[in-house]
Amino acid sequence: MKILTKRLSLLLIICLLGLLVANNVGLAEDKVLYMTLSSKASGILRILPEYQEISGVKIRVDVLPYGGLQEKTYLELTSKTGFYDIFYLDVPWMPDILPLVQSLNDMDIDFAELNIEGFIKNDFLQTVVFDPKDPGRTPSLDRALDYKALEEDGFKIYGVPTQPNVLTMTYRKDLFENPQHKEEYKKMYGKELTVPETWQELLRVAQFFTRDQNGDGKTDLYGTTLMAKKHESIFCDFKTLLYSYRGILFDANWNAVFNSPEGVAALQFYVDLINKYKVTPPGVTSYSWYEADMAFSSGKTAIGFNFKPMKLSENVKGEVGYAPVPGKLEDDGKITRAPHAGTWLLGINKYSKNKEEAYKLIKWLTSKESQMKYAEVVEQITRESIFNDPAAIETFPEYYPVHYQSLMVGRGRPRITVYSQMSELIQVQLSSAVNLEKTPQQALDDAVDAVNKLMSQTGYRK
Amino acid sequence: MSAVLNKKYQYLLYLPLLLVFGFTVVYPLIYSLYISFFSYDIIRPDMTSWVGLGNYLAALSDPVVIRATINTIIFILISVVLQMAVGIALALLVHKEFNKTNILEALLLFPAFLTPIAAGFMWRWLYNPDFGLINYLLRLVGLAGLNWVGQSSTAMLSIIIVEVWRLFSFVFLLTMAGMRALPTEAFEAALVDGANYWQTLRYVTFPYLKPVLLAVLTFRIIDGFKAFAVFYAITGGGPGISTEILSLQIFKQGLRYFDIGKSAATTWLFLILLSLVAMVLIKLKFKEDTY
Numbered sequence: 001m002k003i004l005t006k007r008l009s010l011l012l013i014i015c016l017l018g019l020l021v022a023n024n025v026g027l028a029e030d031k032v033l034y035m036t037l038s039s040k041a042s043g044i045l046r047i048l049p050e051y052q053e054i055s056g057v058k059i060r061v062d063v064l065p066y067g068g069l070q071e072k073t074y075l076e077l078t079s080k081t082g083f084y085d086i087f088y089l090d091v092p093w094m095p096d097i098l099p100l101v102q103s104l105n106d107m108d109i110d111f112a113e114l115n116i117e118g119f120i121k122n123d124f125l126q127t128v129v130f131d132p133k134d135p136g137r138t139p140s141l142d143r144a145l146d147y148k149a150l151e152e153d154g155f156k157i158y159g160v161p162t163q164p165n166v167l168t169m170t171y172r173k174d175l176f177e178n179p180q181h182k183e184e185y186k187k188m189y190g191k192e193l194t195v196p197e198t199w200q201e202l203l204r205v206a207q208f209f210t211r212d213q214n215g216d217g218k219t220d221l222y223g224t225t226l227m228a229k230k231h232e233s234i235f236c237d238f239k240t241l242l243y244s245y246r247g248i249l250f251d252a253n254w255n256a257v258f259n260s261p262e263g264v265a266a267l268q269f270y271v272d273l274i275n276k277y278k279v280t281p282p283g284v285t286s287y288s289w290y291e292a293d294m295a296f297s298s299g300k301t302a303i304g305f306n307f308k309p310m311k312l313s314e315n316v317k318g319e320v321g322y323a324p325v326p327g328k329l330e331d332d333g334k335i336t337r338a339p340h341a342g343t344w345l346l347g348i349n350k351y352s353k354n355k356e357e358a359y360k361l362i363k364w365l366t367s368k369e370s371q372m373k374y375a376e377v378v379e380q381i382t383r384e385s386i387f388n389d390p391a392a393i394e395t396f397p398e399y400y401p402v403h404y405q406s407l408m409v410g411r412g413r414p415r416i417t418v419y420s421q422m423s424e425l426i427q428v429q430l431s432s433a434v435n436l437e438k439t440p441q442q443a444l445d446d447a448v449d450a451v452n453k454l455m456s457q458t459g460y461r462k
Numbered sequence: 463m464s465a466v467l468n469k470k471y472q473y474l475l476y477l478p479l480l481l482v483f484g485f486t487v488v489y490p491l492i493y494s495l496y497i498s499f500f501s502y503d504i505i506r507p508d509m510t511s512w513v514g515l516g517n518y519l520a521a522l523s524d525p526v527v528i529r530a531t532i533n534t535i536i537f538i539l540i541s542v543v544l545q546m547a548v549g550i551a552l553a554l555l556v557h558k559e560f561n562k563t564n565i566l567e568a569l570l571l572f573p574a575f576l577t578p579i580a581a582g583f584m585w586r587w588l589y590n591p592d593f594g595l596i597n598y599l600l601r602l603v604g605l606a607g608l609n610w611v612g613q614s615s616t617a618m619l620s621i622i623i624v625e626v627w628r629l630f631s632f633v634f635l636l637t638m639a640g641m642r643a644l645p646t647e648a649f650e651a652a653l654v655d656g657a658n659y660w661q662t663l664r665y666v667t668f669p670y671l672k673p674v675l676l677a678v679l680t681f682r683i684i685d686g687f688k689a690f691a692v693f694y695a696i697t698g699g700g701p702g703i704s705t706e707i708l709s710l711q712i713f714k715q716g717l718r719y720f721d722i723g724k725s726a727a728t729t730w731l732f733l734i735l736l737s738l739v740a741m742v743l744i745k746l747k748f749k750e751d752t753y
Contacts, residue, residue, distance in 0.1 A: 071717050074505075074717075074720060078504045078507075096505055096720070097505055229612065229700060230697070230698065231700070281591075281592045282591055282592065282607075282609060283591025283592040285609060285612035285613060285701060286589070286590065286591060286609060286611050291592075294593060295592060295593070300592060300593075417505075421718075421719045424714065424719075427700070428699075428700070428702050428703050431700050431701040431702045432614075432701070432702040434701075435612075435613055435701050435702065437614065
């Protein structure tokens with residue numbers, strides 16, 4: 001009996017100690033902020049300890065991969081417990097979760113101090129400005145970042161942009177600058193070999209570079225990567241082409257209209273790059289952004305498209321350069337570019353009990369001073385002034401101007417609560433088209449039918 | 463008196479079990495049935511409305527759900543047959559040679575130890591047509607590689623290969639165990655009667671193994687319905703909807719589109735299908751057990 005009592009007491013002590021350790025001996029803490037981050041938010045993660053030191057506020061972060069983050073965010077927000085104070089939010093979720101995210105207009109904050117005019121306008125308006133009564137509405141993208149004027153038009157600000165993802169092009173500088181290639185290209189096309197600005201130039205350059213480099217009779221270099229897997233990536237690719245062809249996804253009454261001649265031409269071009277001209281690696285229909293990155297970095301292609309600046313792996317000799325995604329050449333000689341863009345934002349939980357503290361942290365994380373510290377990692381910069389500051393961008397001077405230029409013309413996703421369903425319905429049909437199971441017209445007709453059905457069911461289409 | 467009290471008292475002892483079972487199984491099940499009749503919006507619960515059988519009709523008329531059902535059945539049929547064939551063949555092959563096959567069994571079990579999602583991501587890269595190991599090896603021997611999971615014609619087959627690789631050892635292991643327990647007399651009698659290998663297999667080994675094999679088959683089929691992670695990691699249902707299966711659809715409806723009502727309705731349809739299959743299998747097994 002004695003032994004048993006002894007053992008039980010020991011067990012109890014161990015349990016208590018365990019509890020204390022598990023609680024991080026955090027009994028005396030008064031201010032703790034809880035936030036979620038995506039695994040890509042390395043800039044923020046790096047400077048958070050600094051804020052803890054300055055402010056004395058403890059910050060607990062849960063870092064999650066994309067899929068897990070979306071589930072966690074939705075479930076936490078809808079549980080209304082207010083456990084997390086700050087959420088790292090992807091913009092396509094916003095129309096859906098808008099009622100659960102705190103608008104900054106309804107807090108007592110000094111907008112002058114936040115300096116919203118300092119953000120990239122096109123990006124800010126598409127990422128954090130929403131109409132709570134009609135989340136589908138997008139403010140006109142040429143208007144000024146004046147919170148009062150926006151509020152008068154029914155718009156409120158729901159957070160601060162961070163991590164702007166926009167499609168950019170990475171190319172093999174060494175291949176483009178090779179004198180032999182230059183000469184060969186000029187002989188073939190009667191033009192200088194330059195980095196493609198238009199889709200037609202992209203096709204020509206991609207055809208030129210698709211070749212057998214080592215003379216074994218097999219193609220070992222391809223023109224370009226695409227992201228043609230049945231995945232969000234194929235929708236982003238299509239959307240980039242669609243908008244640059246001046247097509248649209250929906251009309252003003254939420255009727256899907258992307259099976260227009262512009263849409264069909266855009267998809268036809270995409271399908272042809274893969275199947276007719278064969279300027280993409282043979283496995284491109286199983287590429288999402290991960291595989292596209294790998295294909296380019298392993299030296300398989302001369303050009304690559306991705307949402308980040310790509311680099312070559314160590315065993316590939318060569319140099320890379322960056323450029324905006326090509327566009328459609330208009331009759332007047334102008335080029336319409338519409339790279340897909342989707343920026344993340346830092347938003348406050350409407351049910352948080354520490355909104356003031358949460359706002360202070362967000363303000364600090366997105367201030368110019370903090371963003372200067374992200375310069376090395378590129379990913380978290382959303383302020384125009386950083387892009388225009390030579391000192392700030394000297395860590396990566398060849399990429400920053402391209403990123404900035406792309407953000408200025410980047411096009412976001414449609415603002416609907418059923419975005420994931422819509423994207424999936426379109427992905428399925430795009431995937432059928434690139435696999436030659438359907439013609440682009442058939443695929444887009446079927447996608448439009450499916451999306452319209454969804455839009456009717458969900459009350460968007462009357 | 464004390465006997466009566468004891469009898470009453472014993473029911474009280476069931477209470478913790480009933481409570482746990484009630485909260486973790488019965489309540490969620492009934493609740494999921496309940497919300498399957500609503501258009502349930504988790505973001506805007508106030509807009510939740512009764513739709514009757516609407517979610518069921520929507521699921522049954524959804525071409526993606528229909529295709530997912532067909533795909534699920536095709537997947538289970540082919541992958542279970544292959545798992546059984548490979549597992550049994552291997553067991554027959556090695557059970558005589560190795561009486562103590564511990565190391566071999568451990569090695570063969572290795573794929574089953576891997577987390578399905580990790581196995582899925584690993585195979586996604588193995589299958590990569592441009593820099594995956596499989597095509598690399600094929601090219602070494604002069605064959606053109608395949609776009610394994612990037613084209614509809616081979617995507618399902620590719621996933622079936624992964625699932626067979628992952629799970630045949632389960633069949634192997636149980637078949638081995640079954641064979642070790644076989645009575646030696648029958649085999650000796652067969653030997654005396656001059657039966658050859660195939661005759662022994664056909665008339666002695668299989669009849670004795672039948673109950674074990676039926677149990678394994680039941681497990682494999684029911685497990686097949688639960689396949690999810692490998693599909694999620696490798697194709698996400700694509701290309702097109704060629705590898706869309708029911709569990710993936712339920713996940714997408716519930717946790718991607720947050721269409722909880724339809725997801726619950728599809729889950730119930732899935733459950734009915736699964737129950738029917740399970741009933742048939744159990745009946746088969748029951749018949750077998752009562753000879």
